[in-house]
Amino acid sequence: MNIKSNKWTSENSLAFAALLFVSAIWGLHGVFGKSIGDRIEPFPLTLLRFTAFALFFLPWYSNLGFILRRSKTIFLQIVISGLCFSILFPVFFYKSLMLLTPVTVLMLVSISPFFATLIERYCFNERIPSKTWVGMLVSLLGAAVLIIDQWSEAASTRGIVYGLISSAAFAVYTASSRKLFQTLPFRDVLMATSVVGTIGLWMIAPFVGGIQAAVLSLSYFQPIDWAELAFIVFLVSLLGYVLNGYGLKRLPAGIASSLTLYPQPIFAAAAQWVWLGTAASPSTLLSAVLIFGGTAIMRSSSKNLVNKADGTVPLRRPHPLKQS
Numbered sequence: 001m002n003i004k005s006n007k008w009t010s011e012n013s014l015a016f017a018a019l020l021f022v023s024a025i026w027g028l029h030g031v032f033g034k035s036i037g038d039r040i041e042p043f044p045l046t047l048l049r050f051t052a053f054a055l056f057f058l059p060w061y062s063n064l065g066f067i068l069r070r071s072k073t074i075f076l077q078i079v080i081s082g083l084c085f086s087i088l089f090p091v092f093f094y095k096s097l098m099l100l101t102p103v104t105v106l107m108l109v110s111i112s113p114f115f116a117t118l119i120e121r122y123c124f125n126e127r128i129p130s131k132t133w134v135g136m137l138v139s140l141l142g143a144a145v146l147i148i149d150q151w152s153e154a155a156s157t158r159g160i161v162y163g164l165i166s167s168a169a170f171a172v173y174t175a176s177s178r179k180l181f182q183t184l185p186f187r188d189v190l191m192a193t194s195v196v197g198t199i200g201l202w203m204i205a206p207f208v209g210g211i212q213a214a215v216l217s218l219s220y221f222q223p224i225d226w227a228e229l230a231f232i233v234f235l236v237s238l239l240g241y242v243l244n245g246y247g248l249k250r251l252p253a254g255i256a257s258s259l260t261l262y263p264q265p266i267f268a269a270a271a272q273w274v275w276l277g278t279a280a281s282p283s284t285l286l287s288a289v290l291i292f293g294g295t296a297i298m299r300s301s302s303k304n305l306v307n308k309a310d311g312t313v314p315l316r317r318p319h320p321l322k323q324s
Contacts, residue, residue, distance in 0.1 A: 011250055019247040019259035022240045026260065027267025029236045030102030033094060036228040039221075042094035044214035047201050048229065050086045053237040054198040057191035067184065067192050074183065078192045081177040085241075086197020087204070088169035092162045099159030102272070106264045108163030110143045113258040115171030120252060123175065132255060135297030139262035142290025145283055174248065174256060181249035190245055262291050 037045065068075050096105045113136055117128055180189045205211045221229075248256050266288050 015247040015250040015256075016259060018243040019251070019256060020263060022243045022247070023260045023263040024267045025235050025240045027106065027264035028271050029232065029240075030097065030106050030264065030268045031271040032228045032231055034097045034102050036225060036232070037094050037097050039225060040217040041213055042091050042098070043205070043208055043210045044217055045094055045232075046087070046090045047205055047210050047214050048218075049090065049232055049237055050194065050198045050201055052233045053241070054194045056238060057187075057194060060187065060191050061195065063188060064192055064195060067188050070184075074180070077176045077180050078189075078196055081173050081180060082193040082195070082197030083200050084169040084173035085177070085193060087200055089166050089173060092166040092169065096159045096162035096166060100163065102268045103265045105159070105163050106261075106268055107143050108160065109167045109170060110140065110261040110264065111164070112167040112171040112174070112261055113255075115168055116174045116256075117252075119171060119175040120178075128252070131297060132252070135255075135294045136258050136262075137294070138297060139258060139291045139294030142287040142292075142294060143262055143265055145287040145290060148283070170261075177245070178248040178252075178256065181245055186245060186249065190241060194241070258294070262294065266291055 033045075040048075068078065093105065093109065096108065100108075117132075117136070121128055177189065177193060180193070184192075201210070244256075244260060247259065251259075
């Protein structure tokens, strides 16, 4: 029994580490995404990114029909997850980056855990511990401190709206895909959601000129553009998606999205400091303490949650009077 409990704790810690690493990659994505976004429109960039990503799962395409026919609920969850993660979230994320700074956009996206928690609470009847709410609020406060410190331009109403749409899309993906990761094999979820989302992109592309724009942009790409696109495809999409799925399978959606989203502004601010020469201010350091402090609170909260994927729960010492 103790071995089973220790296994859960170990996997829980690995999930936290994986999601924090994803947060670092996606934080850098804000900086690189804004850079490459100056030379290619959001939809063509999304089309290139997820088409390349979906090709990684080509050897397993034969399983797609069987997966989609398992049940109407699974089919609907795959379609919703794929469309949100492959279309709505990235397109509006890149649109927002065109109008706002990376740190500002990541702050808007960091609202996603509240949406995800509410979806899980009222759509899936999942109980959210009070300590989780406290950790989320502390981390959000840290993100707010950072955005105030980084705000250096007039807010664009359209950019804010785009950022909020991407935040809501990521929340829906987080809540919906987590249920899939608990039901289907890990690889099948990654393959099905990415392929369905990419199919949706190609269905939309002819109506928005995405194919022509993508081909034209590639013809003008310089080595730095190819390097940034490779970073987005291999690290942000492939590795980030895999590690994010690993964490989603083992943690509640609110906690998982908090771990991936809240620390991102810190990593983005660090990237700006390294590549743009913008030194970290005292406010940035304070926000780092709050964000990672809130993350630590959520980590301690998760130890009391049931890991539904493994079917294990924390063990309690039996009452002395009830022992035989």
